[in-house]
Amino acid sequence: MVKYIFKRICYLLPVLAVVAIVDFVIIHLTPGDPAAVMLGSDATDADLAKLREQLGLNLPIYVQFGRWLWGVLHGNLGWSIFMDMPVSTAIWQHLGPTVSLTILAEVIAIAVAIPLGVAAAANRGTWLDQLFMTLALLGISIPSFWIGLNFILLFAVKLGWFPAAGYQPLSSGLVNHLKYLIMPAVSLGIMQGALIARMTRSSLLEVLNENYIRTAEAKGLKYWVIIFKHALRNAFIPILTVIGLTFAVLIGGAVVTETVFNIPGIGKLVVTAVLRRDYAVIQGAILMTATAYVLINLVIDLLYALIDPRVRLSK
Amino acid sequence: MTRNKIMVFLTALILVFAVGCGSSQPPASSDAGKGAKKDLKVALTAAPPTVDMHKTTATVTQQVGWHIFEYLVTLDANYNVVPSLAAKIEISPDGKTFTFPLREGIKFHNGKDLTADDVVASLLRWRKYSTIGRAVVAPATITAKDKNTVVITLPKPSSALLPALAYPSQGAVIMPKEIIDEAGDNNVKELIGTGPFQFVEWKQNQYIHVKKYAGYKTAPGPTSGLSGKKEALVENIFFYLVPDPATRVAGLQSGEYDTAEGLPTDSYETLKNDPNIKVSVNKPSSYISMIFNTKSGLFADVKKRQAVNAAIDSESVMKAVAGTPEFYELNHGLVFKEQIWYVDSGKEKYNQKNPELAKKLLAEAGYNGEPVTIITTRDYDYMYKSAVVLKDTLEKIGMTVNLEVYDWPTVLSKRGNDKLWNVFITGFLITVEPSQTLYLDSRFKWAGWYSNPQMDALLDEMREAPNLEQAKKVFEKVQTLYWDEVPVIKFGNLHQFFAARKNIKGAQYFCDKQFWNTSVE
Numbered sequence: 001m002v003k004y005i006f007k008r009i010c011y012l013l014p015v016l017a018v019v020a021i022v023d024f025v026i027i028h029l030t031p032g033d034p035a036a037v038m039l040g041s042d043a044t045d046a047d048l049a050k051l052r053e054q055l056g057l058n059l060p061i062y063v064q065f066g067r068w069l070w071g072v073l074h075g076n077l078g079w080s081i082f083m084d085m086p087v088s089t090a091i092w093q094h095l096g097p098t099v100s101l102t103i104l105a106e107v108i109a110i111a112v113a114i115p116l117g118v119a120a121a122a123n124r125g126t127w128l129d130q131l132f133m134t135l136a137l138l139g140i141s142i143p144s145f146w147i148g149l150n151f152i153l154l155f156a157v158k159l160g161w162f163p164a165a166g167y168q169p170l171s172s173g174l175v176n177h178l179k180y181l182i183m184p185a186v187s188l189g190i191m192q193g194a195l196i197a198r199m200t201r202s203s204l205l206e207v208l209n210e211n212y213i214r215t216a217e218a219k220g221l222k223y224w225v226i227i228f229k230h231a232l233r234n235a236f237i238p239i240l241t242v243i244g245l246t247f248a249v250l251i252g253g254a255v256v257t258e259t260v261f262n263i264p265g266i267g268k269l270v271v272t273a274v275l276r277r278d279y280a281v282i283q284g285a286i287l288m289t290a291t292a293y294v295l296i297n298l299v300i301d302l303l304y305a306l307i308d309p310r311v312r313l314s315k
Numbered sequence: 316m317t318r319n320k321i322m323v324f325l326t327a328l329i330l331v332f333a334v335g336c337g338s339s340q341p342p343a344s345s346d347a348g349k350g351a352k353k354d355l356k357v358a359l360t361a362a363p364p365t366v367d368m369h370k371t372t373a374t375v376t377q378q379v380g381w382h383i384f385e386y387l388v389t390l391d392a393n394y395n396v397v398p399s400l401a402a403k404i405e406i407s408p409d410g411k412t413f414t415f416p417l418r419e420g421i422k423f424h425n426g427k428d429l430t431a432d433d434v435v436a437s438l439l440r441w442r443k444y445s446t447i448g449r450a451v452v453a454p455a456t457i458t459a460k461d462k463n464t465v466v467i468t469l470p471k472p473s474s475a476l477l478p479a480l481a482y483p484s485q486g487a488v489i490m491p492k493e494i495i496d497e498a499g500d501n502n503v504k505e506l507i508g509t510g511p512f513q514f515v516e517w518k519q520n521q522y523i524h525v526k527k528y529a530g531y532k533t534a535p536g537p538t539s540g541l542s543g544k545k546e547a548l549v550e551n552i553f554f555y556l557v558p559d560p561a562t563r564v565a566g567l568q569s570g571e572y573d574t575a576e577g578l579p580t581d582s583y584e585t586l587k588n589d590p591n592i593k594v595s596v597n598k599p600s601s602y603i604s605m606i607f608n609t610k611s612g613l614f615a616d617v618k619k620r621q622a623v624n625a626a627i628d629s630e631s632v633m634k635a636v637a638g639t640p641e642f643y644e645l646n647h648g649l650v651f652k653e654q655i656w657y658v659d660s661g662k663e664k665y666n667q668k669n670p671e672l673a674k675k676l677l678a679e680a681g682y683n684g685e686p687v688t689i690i691t692t693r694d695y696d697y698m699y700k701s702a703v704v705l706k707d708t709l710e711k712i713g714m715t716v717n718l719e720v721y722d723w724p725t726v727l728s729k730r731g732n733d734k735l736w737n738v739f740i741t742g743f744l745i746t747v748e749p750s751q752t753l754y755l756d757s758r759f760k761w762a763g764w765y766s767n768p769q770m771d772a773l774l775d776e777m778r779e780a781p782n783l784e785q786a787k788k789v790f791e792k793v794q795t796l797y798w799d800e801v802p803v804i805k806f807g808n809l810h811q812f813f814a815a816r817k818n819i820k821g822a823q824y825f826c827d828k829q830f831w832n833t834s835v836e
């Protein structure tokens with residue numbers, strides 16, 4: 001297994017190389033630079049030119065790339081000119097809220113979606129199936145920021161149950177932490193849950209047509225035992241894939257939701273960095289996201305083996 | 316590989332994530348469990364690029380910075396320049412030497428005494444970075460006469476020196492000399508001032524926290540504008556960085572924030588009808604203008620600029636921007652009516668709404684369907700809305716228009732290149748005296764690049780005028796020439812919409828919001 005994990009981590013290198021080059025080139029080809037944002041709209045051309053020189057922005061792009069790459073290879077993701085701190089510190093400071101939000105959103109999504117998906121599959125073609133799948137379709141179709149804004153209006157402004165925006169770390173107490181995260185997590189979880197519910201239903205329906213299920217039925221096993229003990233586990237690999245993918249996407253920052261709820265996570269870090277052209281932060285955050293994406297997929301592959309003994313990772 | 320090994324690996328990963336989640340950050344507000352009276356929570360529109368006020372003209376920097384830093388001289392409610400850290404202002408009979416004895420017993424937030432050396436170092440640094448500072452103070456000699464006296468000597472008399480020193484944006488604020496020396500060309504590492512609040516921390520993408528400065532020594536006299544009595548009536552101010560306008564509105568309504576900046580005018584009715592919120596419309600605040608590229612392209616020709624000016628219907632632009640008349644005012648002045656500099660000259664050229672005249676002038680100028688490129692952004696709602704109305708106006712007089720919409724950094728970048736645009740829209744904040752207007756003086760080299768030796772000479776004459784009366788007479792000529800040549804077309808004054816929870820008392824508006832003398836009840 002160690003060999004397998006090592007091999008998979010080695011695959012990360014070409015992925016990161018491509019991501020690094022593409023992301024550097026795109027960011028630097030985008031018009032706008034941090035000097036103009038730093039000095040404000042009343043700055044003169046001469047002031048801008050001076051700051052650009054000071055920040056090294058007037059150097060040829062390949063020289064800037066070389067310098068940045070050299071730093072990355074030495075474990076230095078660069079320096080945020082706006083935050084005045086190492087990019088790695090900035091990412092670390094913003095990772096906590098995103099990880100918390102992601103985990104909570106996924107927990108909510110899984111807790112709701114799997115029972116719904118199973119119930120829909122078990123009652124295929126009935127009104128219950130149609131109702132759940134219509135809800136799932138709505139969940140996929142409605143943007144999470146719209147749900148978020150309505151949650152804010154209802155639960156924060158009208159009812160006053162939750163704070164409208166912001167973030168409190170886990171160190172301020174679990175209840176306080178969750179109070180700030182519950183609305184964004186639910187609004188994100190709805191979309192993820194809808195995807196998982198649909199995948200659960202379709203995957204389970206496929207398994208329910210297998211011969212061994214018919215055998216189990218013939219043996220007189222209870223229907224729910226067949227579903228949960230025999231069918232769901234075999235249907236779980238595609239469900240796990242969806243869970244893994246949604247988790248990986250969320251770790252990269254739920255950009256819009258974090259902005260609407262003013263959560264200082266990776267998504268907000270990236271948005272702010274893009275709006276200010278804080279190049280090193282954008283590059284660092286994208287590299288981090290790519291790494292997380294590959295690693296989460298690795299975890300999912302390992303989970304396949306845990307769920308299905310027939311999967312052999314070493315091959 | 317065994318399932319147990321997998322379990323061990325996954326457990327380790329979860330632990331790593333758990334550490335990430337638990338990375339300790341202090342609570343975003345000290346309100347929790349202590350009652351809300353000690354903390355004021357202000358929602359800002361964006362994170363400032365820096366709080367080092369010498370280095371940027373960004374409004375949001377000023378909104379935070381002037382709680383921490385103070386000026387040598389400042390503005391009273393009538394826009395007169397009055398002492399702040401200076402005890403008084405002494406001007407020599409020839410008008411060339413300005414002496415500023417400092418108030419005694421002032422200490423910086425780090426406990427160090429304020430001395431003339433700190434003031435000299437601060438003014439020299441400010442002059443290096445500020446466009447207005449360079450223009451007005453460049454020929455001056457700034458020295459410390461003794462420990463508590465600063466002297467500025469100019470080769471010619473200047474009525475512009477004191478307004479430049481009091482100009483709030485990218486202001487000449489006073490910091491300790493050691494911190495300035497340490498910074499070199501970079502931003503200062505420590506935000507140490509003499510203001511009623513001292514910097515505590517900046518939690519990136521969350522808030523900037525300042526707390527009451529116990530050793531603050533206020534200027535004498537009642538509060539007036541930015542001068543006089545300033546008192547920290549709350550223990551802490553948290554400036555939350557909330558870029559989404561809907562979140563600022565909802566946060567204000569739910570009590571998450573006590574007050575918010577940059578509220579959209581379309582939320583006015585909602586907030587006005589909220590029993591917990593009080594709203595106000597503050598003026599003077601800013602004015603909106605279109606800027607011509609006078610260096611190259613179509614609008615290097617003054618006649619084509621005059622043609623566009625003839626067509627402009629300012630009411631339609633301002634209505635599109637502000638929604639209701641409560642938030643705007645049609646006025647031609649380059650300074651606001653409330654200011655002592657206000658003059659009527661050029662009024663007849665403003666808001667002409669005369670498309671026929673515009674077409675005639677275009678024909679005379681030989682316009683032949685060349686496209687007009689307007690660059691704008693949706694990041695600032697007023698810029699986009701003005702640009703859309705402008706496009707329609709120009710098309711109605713037969714011009715071809717390309718409206719290019721970018722994000723704000725791209726607009727800032729493109730507007731530095733005279734080959735890429737003909738027009739952009741921007742807003743201008745209040746100036747203390749009109750020679751500070753960026754687009755008039757060619758030596759500022761500001762985007763648009765208007766250059767007319769006659770205008771420069773008039774501005775110099777105005778700056779060197781011995782008294783206000785004579786300076787205003789020159790300004791009348793400046794404003795007349797401006798409306799003749801229209802390097803920029805002013806659309807109208809835009810007021811600032813402000814809202815706060817009803818338990819907030821004393822928040823003052825002068826140029827922008829200040830939260831000294833403000834309490835939470």
